[in-house]
Amino acid sequence: MNNDHNHDQNHMDNGSHGHDPPIKKHNITEINKMLNIDGKYIMDRGSHTHHDNLVSIRKDEYKGHKISITTTYDIEVDGKQIFPPLHVNNNGSVSAHIVPNYASSSVIELMRILIDSFPEDFKGGN
Amino acid sequence: MVVTRVNILDNESVRNQFIRGVKLLKDDILHPEWPNTYDLLVIWHYIAMNTFTPASQMVRNAAHIGPVFLPWHRWMLILLERHLQRVLNDDNFGLPYWDWSKDGELSPSEQKTALLWSDAFLGGTGSPVTTGPFTEGSWKVNVAEDIDGNLIRTNRSLTRNFGAIIANLPTKAEVRTAVDRGQPNVVYDTAPWDINSISFRNELEGWVNIPPTRLHNAVHVWVGGDMLTGTSPNDPVFYLNHCNVDRIWSSWTKKYNNPEYLPGNNESSDLQGHRLNDLMASITEDDQFDPLFRGKVSPKDLLDPSTRYVYDTLEL
Known part of the structure; x- marks a missing residue:
């Protein structure tokens, strides 16, 4: 069993294109915690504004x-x-x-x- | 083990297993600090849909409006199928599909009362849904999306609104047009690799010759309610739709003798997550959630699923 579920990440890296920029990573435990405490998980959309x-x-x-x-x-x-x-x-x-x-x-x-x-x-x- | 995926209207046992299985996944907790496994799949879909590729634009995302649309959803279906096999304790279980184009041959009023929407199958329309196995008390929507695109905690019943935005499901003629359109030059996908591409992927996803919305997209829109947003897997019919989409892709693949998946690995890094050998957007590498790939799988890995499942028929 993989015990790193507290450090889960949304991997979009690419083995054949190591120079590509990293893409936002996510953590299930953190998402679930924010949903339970704040009622909301706000996606980080980088420099995009309303x-x-x-x-x-x-x-x-x-x-x-x-x-x-x-x-x-x-x-x-x-x-x-x-x-x-x-x-x-x-x-x-x-x-x-x-x-x-x-x-x-x-x-x-x-x-x-x-x-x-x-x-x-x-x-x-x- | 190779399982067979069947039409949900043709197999009462598979239908009942599917309904029982998704309900079991609502109570299935892989880790104490995680949501239930069903909701985790919903969240994964939402996250992928809100991960833009590249991040500088807000159209093509890590699971839609781009080449990876078909393999990413194939991965999601394979994982759902594996979890259903686990909770049902049946390694022979194969996902059912809904051949919506058959219902698309009915009149608009008949489509709303087709067999799939009867009490013994998925229940009917409404806000909330009041008939069938996913009514209030039997099925809760726990996560949803708000108008700002955020994921929110909720605690409400499932909603559907059949035929409110578009009156008709796609027809068999539309499906055949999508599959045949490529002749003689069959192209899986092509530049600009998005909503404007003239390609099989974009046609099947439903963006070619819009509006009106078409094929896969039209099924989401026709069902309406929870099927309209980024958390659309909240409605189990999501999986029946995508299983049929996957079947159509399989039929196209066979018809044209395994056409090349595009884009290849030498295309721009703007297509990261969509190229042949790119890792697709995962939600975790945990081996309980993803015992098959541990969150690391590329489109290339899923182009031939025949060692995992087959369809009872590829006739469209």
Whole structure:
């Protein structure tokens, strides 16, 4: 038996690419402890901020020209600003990794899905 | 031992074992300071989904929207199957699959009342689910995701909302299109290795020609409720969906005589975790949780699962 379960890590290292940067590691015992004490485990997303969630950059190359399109959203629900992690895909559809299997041509439609999917975050209404 | 994975609608014994087994895993504690084994699988999925590869973007992650989607979930299914064999004390147990494309041939109203959703199988829709084996008192959702993408402790019942976002499950024609699309140049995956790729992986995952959402993704969205978020394994139907996805991958592999897995090892480090020999995102190296690989396995290791399991049929 492996007794290192207090030091569990999410290994993404690669034997054939030892120069690759390390990827965030996780510890089950720590996750479980935080869930039990704080009721929440906050993922470390490095330099990403809440506001980064609302900025999506598309990049493409066409006939040797480099294209970059930045889309920024400002979303409020019931007067409160929210920061769902939105991404505009190259075909113009919009997705959010918190509903990871869905993409829509309409951000309004996507917001309706989010309100239905996260009732604890959108209390009230009817 | 090589086990056979069967259609859950065809085998009452396997159906009952699956339902009993996942409930046993809810009470199974491998280490005192760990969550139960079922919830640990949920957390592993959430962590992988929220591990972005590379970390500089927020689309491709360590288990989805990239080449590793199929082998990573194959690993997860193999481990679930192993744990079910352990708690059921039956090394012959093979996971069942749900051939959702067969239900996709029914009318929208018939899809919602198909046999899988009857009391003896997985129960029906609702918030909370009120019929079948996963109702309040019989099944608790202990971890979930909030809108900020954090993992939160909860204590509530399972939710589903059949057909609320999309009316139809994928059809057999859609599955066949995905499997046949590659002819004559069969490509497992290709640049940009994400939601925009024109490849078998991206087609089966459900991102080609969106919207509407398709195939694997469409099953999550059609079921709705807990199946919509990064903690979607909270609903046991998650595994029936992915077992069918794995079956479709197996069928494609056989049809085209083992096409090459891409990307290879020489691709950019931006694809770390997705290349042929990369280690995939694990949650632990503990040998009680992962007695088969101890958390260290690459896509290459799982391209041929025939020494572990076979499907009763690869007909789609």
